[in-house]
Amino acid sequence: MTNKHYDICVIGAGPAGLMAAGIAAQNGASVVLIEKNKQPGKKLLLTGKGRCNITRDEQDLSEFTTAFGKNGKFLYPALKVFSIEDTINFFASLSLETKTERGQRVFPISDKATDVLKVLQAFLRKNRVEVLRESPVVKLTKNGQTVEKVNLVSGTIKADKYIIATGGVSYPETGSRGDGFRWAKHLGHTVVHPYPALMSIITKEDWVKDLQGLSLKNVSISIYQNNRKQDERFGEALFTHEGMSGPIILDMSKNIAQLLKQGTVELKIDLKPALDYPKLDLRLQRDFKTKSNKMMKNCLDDLLPQKLIPVIGNLSGIEPDKKANSVTKEERKTLLHLLKELTVTVIATSGFNKAVITTGGVSLKEIDPRTMKSKLIDNLYFAGEIIDLDGPTGGYNLQLCWSTGYLAAKSAASA
Numbered sequence: 001m002t003n004k005h006y007d008i009c010v011i012g013a014g015p016a017g018l019m020a021a022g023i024a025a026q027n028g029a030s031v032v033l034i035e036k037n038k039q040p041g042k043k044l045l046l047t048g049k050g051r052c053n054i055t056r057d058e059q060d061l062s063e064f065t066t067a068f069g070k071n072g073k074f075l076y077p078a079l080k081v082f083s084i085e086d087t088i089n090f091f092a093s094l095s096l097e098t099k100t101e102r103g104q105r106v107f108p109i110s111d112k113a114t115d116v117l118k119v120l121q122a123f124l125r126k127n128r129v130e131v132l133r134e135s136p137v138v139k140l141t142k143n144g145q146t147v148e149k150v151n152l153v154s155g156t157i158k159a160d161k162y163i164i165a166t167g168g169v170s171y172p173e174t175g176s177r178g179d180g181f182r183w184a185k186h187l188g189h190t191v192v193h194p195y196p197a198l199m200s201i202i203t204k205e206d207w208v209k210d211l212q213g214l215s216l217k218n219v220s221i222s223i224y225q226n227n228r229k230q231d232e233r234f235g236e237a238l239f240t241h242e243g244m245s246g247p248i249i250l251d252m253s254k255n256i257a258q259l260l261k262q263g264t265v266e267l268k269i270d271l272k273p274a275l276d277y278p279k280l281d282l283r284l285q286r287d288f289k290t291k292s293n294k295m296m297k298n299c300l301d302d303l304l305p306q307k308l309i310p311v312i313g314n315l316s317g318i319e320p321d322k323k324a325n326s327v328t329k330e331e332r333k334t335l336l337h338l339l340k341e342l343t344v345t346v347i348a349t350s351g352f353n354k355a356v357i358t359t360g361g362v363s364l365k366e367i368d369p370r371t372m373k374s375k376l377i378d379n380l381y382f383a384g385e386i387i388d389l390d391g392p393t394g395g396y397n398l399q400l401c402w403s404t405g406y407l408a409a410k411s412a413a414s415a
């Protein structure tokens with residue numbers, strides 16, 4: 001593969017690189033896509049628990065970009081050029097129909113991430129992208145203000161333009177190990193220090209094990225440090241064998257990780273956010289009255305998922321077989337407290353190994369948001385997670401890849 005010359009060289013065959021390579025070729029460029037793994041899209045196949053939450057069906061672009069925090073504005077031009085609607089239409093044009101689920105989450109109708117990868121690979125074949133697999137890029141060689149060539153383990157690749165789409169450093173088993181960050185630094189770019197984000201948490205309480213797999217819907221979870229509330233979210237969460245996960249936890253995990261550096265972090269789970277203390281107390285009294293001859297544990301099935309009842313029972317210290325009509329006011333108060341403020345203490349977050357996304361990356365100050373072109377290197381572009389942008393769960397991060405991959409390719413192919 002020595003000294004071959006292409007119009008555009010894309011490094012990294014994740015969602016951003018696959019999109020960039022296909023679009024650049026569709027626009028008439030000769031394109032090589034270089035991937036270190038045997039198979040492209042290893043991380044893409046894990047997305048949405050193998051179902052691939054392709055995007056979020058959000059009509060309001062500023063609403064969408066705001067979810068990325070203060071850096072979100074950077075995404076605006078890319079989304080203008082390749083919007084959420086364009087993404088859905090693009091996949092439809094590749095015969096991949098999509099559906100929108102709860103929380104505006106868009107998935108392929110087949111519920112298979114493999115189908116998303118399949119259509120992208122077919123798109124690349126149709127547009128004659130040359131894909132080099134099992135070809136780790138070792139470094140990029142610079143000549144003045146341009147990238148001169150890409151060095152592989154054996155041989156080099158030359159191109160007029162280069163698009164780096166090597167992702168972040170999370171889930172390294174998928175191939176994202178921060179190589180792109182090192183090259184960017186070597187080329188003179190600032191890399192905002194990467195941290196893991198969208199992580200599950202490990203808790204001190206081992207009763208979570210008994211709840212493993214239990215998904216909580218419509219709950220509210222607050223983060224506390226030194227008895228002060230730091231954050232609160234409403235939605236879905238999940239118990240795991242060692243702690244908690246699910247959308248609310250993932251979205252709060254960046255904050256939790258920061259707070260853990262300063263001390264103990266507690267999460268208070270409000271299992272019944274629609275009912276305040278007095279209302280929930282009335283509800284308990286009513287349930288206990290109407291089922292007065294039943295055991296206490298059997299009076300909670302309308303309020304709580306089955307799996308949670310023995311755990312709450314244990315934590316309350318109330319004899320589970322106690323008759324509802326003999327539960328004391330004090331005991332009811334304890335129960336009430338557990339339903340409104342079920343508390344877990346966070347020991348750690350899952351870290352880079354299992355983080356869904358990396359925060360940090362190539363500084364936005366050094367990338368032109370209208371083209372994705374480096375402001376420092378004349379023939380270099382960035383796309384996807386390598387850029388210092390990260391969104392919450394729910395399709396935001398893949399949309400970032402589709403839009404920046406598209407824009408980088410369009411700009412590189414037409415410059």
Ligand SMILES: Cc1cc2nc3c(=O)[nH]c(=O)nc-3n(C[C@H](O)[C@H](O)[C@H](O)COP(=O)(O)OP(=O)(O)OC[C@H]3O[C@@H](n4cnc5c(N)ncnc54)[C@H](O)[C@@H]3O)c2cc1C
Pocket residue numbers: 011012013014015016017034035036037040041042043044046047048049052053054055135136137138165166167168170171174175176177179180355356357383384385386394395396397398399401
């Ligand atoms: C478990 C999990 C579930 C997720 N679910 C969702 C979801 O449902 N919806 C959503 O929006 N987002 C989801 N995400 C996030 C999403 O997967 C990422 O945002 C996305 O994959 C980033 O794409 P990328 O192309 O920038 O980088 P990556 O997908 O990381 O791809 C980078 C590619 O570059 C290659 N590469 C790296 N270094 C080199 C090198 N030296 N030489 C050659 N190739 C190299 C890698 O092997 C890899 O194939 C999920 C992430 C995880 C981990």
